[in-house]
Amino acid sequence: MLILSFDRVALVFLAVVLAVGSVPAQTAPPDQATTEPEGPAATGVFHGEVEVSVVTLYATVVDRKGKPVSGLKADDFAVFEGGEAREITLFEAIDRIGLELKSTVGQGDGEGEELPAPEAQPGGDSVVVVFDNTRLERRARRRVLKALEEIVEPLRKQGAEVMVGVMAPGFEVIQPFDRDSERIASAFEKVADTPTTGEALKAEKRGLKRDVYSGLATANAQTIQIMARSEGQRLEIRIDAFREVEMQRALEGLNRIESLVRSLASRGGRTSLIWVTEDMTFRPGIDIYRRFYNRFSTFLALDLPDFWGTERDLRLDFDRVIGTAHSAGVTVHVVDASERDTEAMDTDFGAQDPFTATASQSVGPSTRGYDFSEVNDAIEGAQYLGYGSGGGFFGNSRNFDVFVDAFVETTSTYYVIGFDRPGPTDGQAHSVKLEVKGSGLRVRHPAKILDRTPEQRLTDSVVSQLVWGEGMNTLGLNVRVDERQEAEDGTVLWPVHLEIPAVGLLVGDDSRAVVTVVLCVGASDGTIAQPQQFRLVLPVPEDDSLTVGTAQVTVRTRPEGDRVAVGIRDELSGATATELVALIPGS
Template sequence: NFEAISRRELVAVAAEAEPTEAEPSAAAGVPKGRYVALLFDNLSLERRNRKQVLAALESFIDEGLEQNDVFLIALNTGKLEIVKPFTSNGPGLKAALRGLAQAPASGDSLKKSKRYLKRTVYNEEIYRTVQGPGGNVAGEAGGADSIDYSYAVASSQRLLTEINNMRRLEYERIRQALQVTDELVRAVAGVEGRKAVVWVGEDLALRPLLDVYNVWYSRCVPLETVMTVLQPEVWGEDLKLDREFAALAASAQASGTTFYLIDASDRDRELATADYTPPSAVSVFMAESTGGGAWTPGANLAEVRDLTEGAHYMALATGGALYENTRDVERVLDTLADQVATYYYLGYRRDGPPDGKRHDVKVRVHGDNLRVRHHDQVLDRTEPQRLADLAVARLRLDIGGNELGLKVSLDEPEPSDGGRFIQPVQLAIPVNRLVLVPDADRHLGQILVAVAVLDDEGNTAPAHLVRLRLAIPSDRYSEDAVAVQRIRLLMREGTRRIAVGVRDEVSGIEASQAIAISGEVPSAGS
């Protein structure tokens, strides 16, 4: 139970818990426009492409600020880095964008490696003829019987090994990008209002490196009688990211967030500068002998579509849009601005109390040639789920209200085993901010508490929920009293920040606060 003490006694126990005037509520701080989060996937972006998009985004921000939007700038550097929290400060946002333009771009070496591998697969001399006596080509008329199949199999398998190695790297890169994006989506779930995430990156594939494997398959399918040559659809299933994309889409639907994705790759430039040197006459013969028609040099545009398969999925699942082949970046951002600014709110209440589940949604409109974008599913959010979202929003973005006058303070941590420690946390709420019900010789109340933590690698776990009962003897009750609860949290080393959300379950009023963990964490036995 809570302990009720006077203000004077509270100061003696923990000076940090002295209650202050209530902060503006989250509802009071909701902008008339939208919350727009700009997330740059730095691990996939080439410096040249990123610089073009960053420059064009300045006018996009100006247009949004005129509509009372607020913007956040975030970066994937291997973890979620909030470069600029939600703000309507135009000069500050533009300065942050210009700073990003000068930062190192990890995508340069990645794209160079992938382009080199694809050129190698195109250009590698897989097939060569067997030399007969006197240097003549063995076999009738130098046809298929003259091919050195042992050499062809060895060359093909070596290329496939390189493709599989690069696929594993791409799989991990995309999986990590989805995890970071999910961290941002879960952070904005507790923000009330219209929310959009503008993801800027390159090559968000559902089946990594399928575009390169398609090239390998087209060249190696003549060898399927002497080695295993999987169909591209089968090969792509081995390291497919469908579950990860579905989980991110579900998170976005639960938080009410719409995704707009900009694939910043300049495909026209990539194709124009690619060196797809024609293979030898033997390779041409083998390719055409499989019934694929006349061999032609250059890239298959279907391979390009494989690179954005995951981005297409996210746009469709969340009611957003994908913009690709972005050579004309300003035109793309003009279209994006119109998309973000044009929307309807549709309200619908299910029968019965909220069930905390996601439900399918279908929106139909009158009229021909109309396309409606909307979330495939929506979450019927319960009050505990809402409070957990508020705690994570406070943890990550320091957004939220405090109408309860909640104060959070930390006592000295205590050692534990297994690389963990115990962190005592004190919650203090003025009694006059709570609704307490008289009951005989007591005043009763109940609050719901959500606790979220952030580690030094930028990861958060689902908020932990607990209900606490408040019982104050009538002879100790006064409007000047403060209710104090001390809780002990078992945490892993590396925890850097704690956020607490509180809901008075009688009045429905909510509050949240966050506090950083500083200093050394005691080890076991100290």
């Protein structure tokens, strides 16, 4: 992760006097400019917060066959928060299955005139499609792209905004959020031309699996225990080395997905993320080790597969991403593009020796030693992430049209359910349970809801500005970055200057404006530093509303830090603004 820190430097607010002719700027006394740590609001500043926070859930109801169920009413649901029943105060049933865009009839200039059909239905949701080129094979990716061509038109009819991007290894946006079906289809074609490093990873993995099988066959044929032991030790070293590579790739993928999910929190509405990847498991390399253990445990003292690699278990990292998805209101749908059905069908189960016949292992040229236990090992993390976030999972098959149909159905039919929580927002995650009446019906929804404070919403906007470049600057915030300074520890220091016009701020009875500032740094590899937050107090003279507050902070980053996003919030009016600035020209 990037390291982001602040050096507290003198904060000076400049009073600018505008008049006809050239008038020099006047500097306000330094003791009038202050900063305040996060905590209770400054005395004299009014907070007009309503003492009720509204919670909104997006829920999908499915029957025994997994088909979405429509036509339910508010009375069919019951909401519980922390075990206490809540009254449903907001309900909307969304059903866009089979939606057709039609022209409407209105008054217009002439009676009965037909108006043009809209490009898409209003109120659509957001869909993000991400291809993990660090883990995907080109042929597997091509099949998924072919199936996703069928998703473009239904999403257009739904009015959904679609974004397409790739991990390679940083995150690259191929097509920003758009409703135009032609541009989205063109983005999928561009993805097919992007390079992928997953080819090498998968080839190495297949080769290692085959060596595990053939290595024992060679040693066993010579009936020499010491040779089998030597061969096993060599393979164990290779498995450990491969595990480190796969674990690093998996961590990078999870970190980037978490950053993407985090950046989507400010979009509002229902947001779905489709992550096309391969072999996302809890314990990298466990599918290879399980085969290795089955064949070499007679010759070597090996840990049982259930206890191997526990120090490399990524379950907590998957939990972290799921928690972020719940907090951001994003459902993640994981597509494992591996060809395991092809591998199984192409396997030759003809036996050449008693050991192979007993273990039912393949010796054919296509997939030697194929073991069906690998299926669960290789997809358990992806399944956990998809279902745990309230989304879904698809894998172990080349029939990706099934996923497309299911995704369109589940995102076309859902329910928006809201309830009021007494008291102001607290910034904490709350456990929520939604029940539905009816035999055989199941409801999918986030189990944890983050009750966002205004500061947390500002942070969401800053992260969105950093990742997508989406934001508004209605308060006239100006951000300027000076030349970088090299630190002795190898990090880089960036002096960042903020200019905040007071003309857009509300001033309290004590003639002060209080502004919350959130600052976040992004790197060229797609990672995001931990956002930093502080508060500025700007004295605004009654006879001069054109005061401009300036502040300087020093941002410490690793060398790959290339951009900074800053957001401000007027604590009295609630107005916000964000701005994105490149640390490195051209980045």
